[in-house]
Amino acid sequence: MNIATIEEAKRDASYYKALTALLYQLADDDFIIAYRGSEWLGLAPHIEEDVAFSSINQDTMGHAAMYYQLLEDLGEGDMDALAHGRKATDRVNAVLLEIVNGSGTYLTEPKYDWAYTVVRHYFYTQAKKIKVEALKNSSYEPLKHVAVKVNMELYYHLLHWRTWFRQLCTANGEAKTRMKAAIDRVMEDFDGVLLMGPTGDQITQHQLIDSEEDIRRRFIDELTSVFENVGLTFSNNMGMKSGNGRKGEHTKDLDDALLTLSEVYNSNPAAVW
Amino acid sequence: MQEEVNIMKVWDALQHVKDPEIDSVSVVDLGMVEAIDVNNQEVTIQMLPTFMGCPALDIIKKNVENEISSLKLFEKVKVEFIYQPPWTSDRITAQGRIHLQEFGIAPPPTLDDSGEWHVDCPYCGSTYTTLDNIFGPTACRSILYCKGCKNPFEAMKPVSTMM
Numbered sequence: 001m002n003i004a005t006i007e008e009a010k011r012d013a014s015y016y017k018a019l020t021a022l023l024y025q026l027a028d029d030d031f032i033i034a035y036r037g038s039e040w041l042g043l044a045p046h047i048e049e050d051v052a053f054s055s056i057n058q059d060t061m062g063h064a065a066m067y068y069q070l071l072e073d074l075g076e077g078d079m080d081a082l083a084h085g086r087k088a089t090d091r092v093n094a095v096l097l098e099i100v101n102g103s104g105t106y107l108t109e110p111k112y113d114w115a116y117t118v119v120r121h122y123f124y125t126q127a128k129k130i131k132v133e134a135l136k137n138s139s140y141e142p143l144k145h146v147a148v149k150v151n152m153e154l155y156y157h158l159l160h161w162r163t164w165f166r167q168l169c170t171a172n173g174e175a176k177t178r179m180k181a182a183i184d185r186v187m188e189d190f191d192g193v194l195l196m197g198p199t200g201d202q203i204t205q206h207q208l209i210d211s212e213e214d215i216r217r218r219f220i221d222e223l224t225s226v227f228e229n230v231g232l233t234f235s236n237n238m239g240m241k242s243g244n245g246r247k248g249e250h251t252k253d254l255d256d257a258l259l260t261l262s263e264v265y266n267s268n269p270a271a272v273w
Numbered sequence: 274m275q276e277e278v279n280i281m282k283v284w285d286a287l288q289h290v291k292d293p294e295i296d297s298v299s300v301v302d303l304g305m306v307e308a309i310d311v312n313n314q315e316v317t318i319q320m321l322p323t324f325m326g327c328p329a330l331d332i333i334k335k336n337v338e339n340e341i342s343s344l345k346l347f348e349k350v351k352v353e354f355i356y357q358p359p360w361t362s363d364r365i366t367a368q369g370r371i372h373l374q375e376f377g378i379a380p381p382p383t384l385d386d387s388g389e390w391h392v393d394c395p396y397c398g399s400t401y402t403t404l405d406n407i408f409g410p411t412a413c414r415s416i417l418y419c420k421g422c423k424n425p426f427e428a429m430k431p432v433s434t435m436m
Contacts, residue, residue: 059325
């Protein structure tokens with residue numbers, strides 16, 4: 001199956017619904033994780049990491065922008081409004097990605113947890129890599145092209161987070177203990193990242209991306225071998241402790257984040273930046 | 274015939290549109306221009322973004338529009354960013370590679386089978402260099418250090434669809 005144009009995608013209501021559902025998930029996930037990452041600016045463990053993390057966040061926000069652009073092209077509304085104007089309950093990002101980096105804000109006493117950030121970003125990037133590889137064969141051609149583009153940049157992101165993950169897991173003392181605790185916390189909500197939500201079956205049926213089971217299996221295989229490598233055991237015990245974001249369930253953390261990140265946009269939504 | 278002449282003029286004019294942060298390298302040399310189409314009084318320039326989150330894209334678009342409008346050959350100038358084919362670092366022209374080096378930025382290295390980079394220092398030409406940070410001050414660059422002349426320098430990141 002190959003859907004090359006917007007008109008074709010709109011002809012079949014079920015296809016359109018599945019396609020837009022998937023695009024919202026991809027866009028909202030990247031959007032909020034890029035925001036959480038950007039809150040580390042100036043606070044990362046060292047200057048090189050500050051440079052690297054900023055670049056990664058900028059790329060990731062660029063990926064979200066491409067997905068919102070595809071939604072705009074499909075007639076879902078202006079992409080800036082899609083990114084900034086939607087309420088938390090309309091968002092379908094995985095809840096894991098909206099959770100705060102730690103206590104405090106970047107303005108006052110930010111006690112952010114680097115171990116949690118490394119694990120969350122590494123796991124997310126690994127899952128994203130598997131999804132993006134699958135999207136390169138998507139039935140929706142414009143999405144296929146975006147996936148090729150995202151994949152080239154993602155290569156460096158994954159390399160980056162995997163390196164941090166390995167090094168901290170194989171370090172002795174506090175690092176290892178904190179990484180183990182972070183892994184447990186991330187796993188409690190990681191199911192939400194792999195989940196394709198209420199339209200999951202249609203998304204697979206229309207060959208927009210591989211099935212949730214396939215992606216889950218590849219994710220588990222990959223992590224199992226990386227864990228083995230660092231002398232840990234991957235227990236495949238994922239949950240959705242803080243809610244199912246794909247259904248619009250979210251935490252207060254998302255409300256707070258939206259309030260902050262959309263402050264400038266909301267001051268004058270009609271302005272051109 | 275006139276159309277072909279006009280297209281050539283557009284290509285020439287685009288040589289004047291430089292990367293906003295590297296003023297020795299044009300968007301043509303960077304391999305960002307994919308196609309130029311003329312349809313009656315309208316010209317469409319299709320461009321490939323280097324990195325997606327690059328904040329310079331809007332500036333580049335504006336600069337291209339201004340440059341081509343000033344030719345006064347067309348009633349309408351359209352600049353479109355497209356993703357297919359994807360921009361890869363091997364689209365940078367030979368001239369672009371020379372100009373990058375003149376600016377003090379090493380051109381993107383070619384990757385060998387092992388994925389290792391080999392980057393020569395743009396200042397002294399030494400091959401005795403180390404990679405400090407794959408990520409640099411902009412999305413498309415990395416930070417390296419030359420153990421020959423003891424200068425830090427930047428290199429364009431290699432990106433390829435093979436990754």
